[in-house]
Amino acid sequence: MSTADTTPLWLPDSDLVGSDLADDDRAFARRIRAFAEAKLAPHARAIDEQRAFRRAMVDELAAEGILGGPLPTAAGGAGWSPLRLAIAHEELGAVCGNARGFCAVQTGLVTQCLFKNGDDAQRARWLGPLMRGAAIGCFGLTEPEAGSDVASLQTRAERHRDGGWVLRGQKHWITNGGVADVMLLFATVDPALGGKGITAFLVELPAAGVTRTPMPGVELGHRGSDHAVITIDGLRVGDDAVVGPIGKGFGIALNGLAAGRLSVAAGAVGIHRAALAAAVAFTTGRQQFGQPLAKFQMVQERLADMLTELCASRALVHRCARRRADGSETHADVAMAKLYATEAAARATEQAVMLHGARGYSSEFPVERLWRDIQALRIYEGTSMIQRTILARMLADG
Numbered sequence: 206m207s208t209a210d211t212t213p214l215w216l217p218d219s220d221l222v223g224s225d226l227a228d229d230d231r232a233f234a235r236r237i238r239a240f241a242e243a244k245l246a247p248h249a250r251a252i253d254e255q256r257a258f259r260r261a262m263v264d265e266l267a268a269e270g271i272l273g274g275p276l277p278t279a280a281g282g283a284g285w286s287p288l289r290l291a292i293a294h295e296e297l298g299a300v301c302g303n304a305r306g307f308c309a310v311q312t313g314l315v316t317q318c319l320f321k322n323g324d325d326a327q328r329a330r331w332l333g334p335l336m337r338g339a340a341i342g343c344f345g346l347t348e349p350e351a352g353s354d355v356a357s358l359q360t361r362a363e364r365h366r367d368g369g370w371v372l373r374g375q376k377h378w379i380t381n382g383g384v385a386d387v388m389l390l391f392a393t394v395d396p397a398l399g400g401k402g403i404t405a406f407l408v409e410l411p412a413a414g415v416t417r418t419p420m421p422g423v424e425l426g427h428r429g430s431d432h433a434v435i436t437i438d439g440l441r442v443g444d445d446a447v448v449g450p451i452g453k454g455f456g457i458a459l460n461g462l463a464a465g466r467l468s469v470a471a472g473a474v475g476i477h478r479a480a481l482a483a484a485v486a487f488t489t490g491r492q493q494f495g496q497p498l499a500k501f502q503m504v505q506e507r508l509a510d511m512l513t514e515l516c517a518s519r520a521l522v523h524r525c526a527r528r529r530a531d532g533s534e535t536h537a538d539v540a541m542a543k544l545y546a547t548e549a550a551a552r553a554t555e556q557a558v559m560l561h562g563a564r565g566y567s568s569e570f571p572v573e574r575l576w577r578d579i580q581a582l583r584i585y586e587g588t589s590m591i592q593r594t595i596l597a598r599m600l601a602d603g
């Protein structure tokens with residue numbers, strides 16, 4: 206009987222069913238998979254059980270070129286196409302939700318937002334260290350009273366009489382928050398302006414006036430990630446900390462999140478694939494009533510549905526990536542990809558737990574971790590309900 210350490214997290218040779226990758230993209234997928242298998246898989250279970258952020262993982266991701274992957278080569282990145290980004294995040298997601306989540310924040314939200322919106326000095330100071338893994342970034346948007354309704358955030362940025370800004374407020378659920386060297390922080394210069402008052406600031410950490418504490422409670426999944434409450438009380442920053450124009454931070458945040466949703470959707474495809482692979486391995490090995498579980502039609506029905514939804518998810522994710530590459534992507538494309546891929550993966554992980562019987566209920570096998578990890582992908586970077594509101598608004602507005 207397989208255990209979590211030996212259960213395959215991919216489907217031999219049929220794992221790319223439903224994708225129509227060119228040979229070089231397929232080779233790229235195999236390279237990232239080999240990296241994930243060698244460097245991430247040996248720690249995926251332990252960091253979850255120990256609730257430990259593994260700093261060495263950052264160096265390994267950087268050494269493989271993953272942290273600079275999506276940035277143009279002129280900026281020191283690897284110039285990945287959006288499709289390659291999706292491929293990489295599927296491979297990382299299949300093996301370690303913590304590593305994929307780290308990359309989504311470090312590269313998807315912080316590095317890319319900074320590349321698109323930062324000035325020359327901000328880019329020169331931070332892009333290199335972020336891509337080399339010498340610095341860790343975090344994205345400080347969510348507040349205790351402002352989650353889905355981002356425009357209602359209350360963290361204040363006030364002009365100081367001697368110049369620069371004074372910041373006050375609280376952020377929570379900030380991935381990498383406790384270990385970050387730099388935070389992209391969203392604050393309002395005037396709450397009465399709603400979204401039009403929101404401004405982005407770049408804050409080097411640690412800093413006087415910033416207190417970081419772990420999130421209270423124990424997370425359901427992503428337990429090898431760092432999630433922090435960040436309290437800001439009288440933090441002084443200069444005018445050179447402002448990213449983009451004053452009052453344009455809402456657009457920077459929303460565009461960053463919309464771009465980042467592709468990695469979340471791709472990560473969900475990876476989790477889905479791993480759940481299916483584990484379910485196939487288990488049900489073909491375990492015998493009950495004199496035959497392998499996979500010979501029973503009710504089990505076959507579940508495996509067939511998981512495979513079909515996996516291919517549909519991946520097709521939506523790759524379609525979105527290709528539209529991003531040719532400039533025709535809309536917010537609806539990525540909303541559909543994230544909504545469908547995360548919800549389908551949630552269904553798949555639930556079936557995988559069920560198909561393992563009592564073994565699915567134990568951390569000895571990987572499926573309970575996959576089930577726990579996928580829940581967060583349905584919540585962050587816009588919940589499934591918020592994706593539906595984006596799509597419904599698009600339908601109503603024509």
Ligand SMILES: Cc1cc2nc3c(=O)[nH]c(=O)nc-3n(C[C@H](O)[C@H](O)[C@H](O)COP(=O)(O)OP(=O)(O)OC[C@H]3O[C@@H](n4cnc5c(N)ncnc54)[C@H](O)[C@@H]3O)c2cc1C
Binds near residue numbers: 590591
């Ligand atoms: C593991 C993890 C990592 C995270 N990392 C970060 C990070 O790095 N940086 C950061 O800034 N944030 C981060 N977050 C926070 C995340 O972005 C928010 O949790 C998310 O936006 C939802 O906000 P909320 O939790 O306040 O829920 P709420 O907005 O209070 O929503 C609660 C429920 O109400 C529903 N709801 C809300 N509005 C509507 C509506 N208009 N229509 C229908 N239903 C609605 C939601 O779908 C949800 O089901 C992280 C969260 C998690 C779980």
